[in-house]
Amino acid sequence: MSSAATRPAGPDDLWSVDEHLDDILATVRPLEPIELQLLDAQGCVLVENVTVPVSLPPFDNSSMDGYAVRVADVAGASEEFPAALEVVGDVAAGAADPVRVGPGQAARIMTGAPLPPGAETVVPVEWTDGGLGEGPASGMRARSLAPEGAEGQVHVYRPAEARAHVRAEGSDVRAGELALEAGTVLGAPQIALLAAIGRGTVRVRPRPRVVVLSTGSELVQPGEQLAPGQIYDSNSFALTAAARDAGAIAYRVGAVADDAETLRTTIEDQLIRADLMVTTGGVSVGAYDVVKEALSSVGDEDEAGGGVEFRRLAMQPGKPQGFGTIGPDHTPLLALPGNPVSSYVSFELFVRPAIRALMGLTGLHRPRTRATLKADAALRSPRGRRQFLRGRYADGEVTPVGGAGSHLIAALAKADALIVVPEDTESVEPGGEVEVVLLG
Template sequence: MRRSVDEHLDVVLGRVRALPPFEQSLMEALGLVLCEDVVSGVNLPGFDNSAMDGYAVQMADLAGASQEEPITLPVVGEIAAGRSEPIVVTAGTCVRIMTGAPMPRGADSVVPVEWTDGGAAHVRIAQQPALGASVRRFGEDLKAGDKVLEADTVLGPRQVAVLAAVGRARVRVRPRPRVVVVSTGAELREPGTRLGDGQIYDSNSYTLAAAARQAGAVVYRVGIVDDDPKKIMDTLSDQLVRADLVITSGGVSKGVYDVVKEVLTKLGTIDFPEVAMQPGKPQGFGVMGDDEVPIFTLPGNPVSAYVSFEVFVRPALRKLMGQMPYRRTPVQGISLDGFNSPAGRRQFVRAAATSGDEGWMASTVGGHGSHLLGGLSRANALIVVPEDVTAVRAGERVELWLLDEETG
């Protein structure tokens, strides 16, 4: 079975469903998609209050005040934030007031402390404020009944701020997907252990777990499972109970020891197409278990696994969370290098991209081999070369995916 990149992605997105919403506390909801319109139940501010440390006054008492001829008023009290004192400002008096403190009755303006000598019993004021100066009025920001946020908003720090300000402790959001990551291969060993002949450290499970976590998922890295069909099936079956999505790497090509493909093909719910892309041609996708948990079986070469995550898994995670757009939004840039590309395949070339006065510029890093992690570690972009382009010349315009961008 052979598919184009777009055909395979359509299959993936057609099978993945957004997770049902549930209530989360505000901090747990950070970065998630709101599933309700939020209406304020309070007015903001809830009372007239001071925007400055200073003195609450009647503006008319300070007509003509200047540095040369300051006006002195008696201070009849003090109000701090969080307190409401039964103090009245009458003509010819003032009250010392702190930022956020409620305005006393009778006062119509606030004089910043910087315009005064800071007196406690009497204060000299060197400037007349405008009427209502430095006063935050009741309900000037939000009125009770105003819509604060709309459904489908991604909650960032600013949105969390307004939710807390109107008193919402919990909101309905789409949860973070629970992602299980498994590496397969008898040759793999954990970092920090000693390598034997023919053995390598497992980088794929760390790469994929980190990428899934960066995309917003809760990640369970199971680690290494060797090329034993029963162990692979038992491990995957055991993990389904805590998974909204499963990712494996390795064992999906045409080799004798590509056991993942051998085992999962028998289920009849997972396809193993060849996708017209480089790197990452061997792919597997389908569902497992009674809950039809999506499973991605990615190639074992490290760069192939990472690129496959970017092209297919990341959009699936964004759909699970209800985050639009699902696909990365490309930008246009200039390739500073020339290189060839295979006919009939969409190539994803590792690149270091910078932005300047002339827009985005991208230099290729490392080679094109799907095992070359050194170049991948220096890349912050992928140059996406269409299937019908066989050569890119230095100075030509290309499509770029910026890998460090948090959104689409």
């Protein structure tokens, strides 16, 4: 149950944007962790401290293609007086049982291959004749083309210190060290490290499954023909895309007609695949506001803790909002207003943080910055409402796009920022400073 007791007392009182968000974030808990294959865990939050089971590299290995030799055998070598060594074999990467290098001997060695027993250092192939007897080599010929390279003689033209061109066992990480801390978000480099230390699966919070449905008998699927009085359903598309963008696995159910019973059964039906449910429309004061009507009795009414509460927020657009939990699992549900711009702004302010909280992320919010208002006229905003205007941000300046009308979806598509006008501000002059939410 939302903690309504500590909130605005009467049904006519307005909730602030922050009170509504706080209520949502106090209710939404991170999802239970699950063991996932590495690539399924991309973008997820690790819930375990991962320690290194085996040092990296796991054995001394060559950082160059060349020859593994003893230091004394190449001491003083030069182009004029090269060291001539007997090649006793190849050491390829992955070699389980490399040859032994004795005095006066060398083993041809590839990058990443284990330093063979007896060898003390590696001379790069460019410091040798590559076994061809034709002066400094620029590289090695492929083994399949030149199997004879693994025997015969090699001339080395430069000396090498002990353990030159050798990557020491454990020089990257040592067994027992902390590889990644719980709370780390798994991007490509973190997945690289987990794979490198041998972890095939990892324990993370999964991506939340978000079910999106819009309501309204006037809504028609894009691509179909409009009859008089009808409009196209855009919210279910926009919010499904926005939910994915926030990190969720999103399911678009589409538009449901304004009938409380249909809506109730649809929501109950979808609960099985929802970690979070988002509806749009039907939350206002109108006589056809079926979301309000339907959600008063979704799920098992005997369950404790259920219930969706409808509120009016001191906010523009997005004044009417619903929030609560439904069904036996207390699945959180956000009921957003039906107007496309209102629903999108509401998504950014309330649903996106809820999705990221479900993922266990700590950075729940879009970045914000201060910007100078670049406009021909002052921005007007009603007292007592926090207004979110659409704008374009660049180089510390923000320019409003379109007007305040919450139906200006064409302007929204050109915006990359929301301009925040606080409750106690009724006007912002051009050149004034405003807070800006960067939609990224």
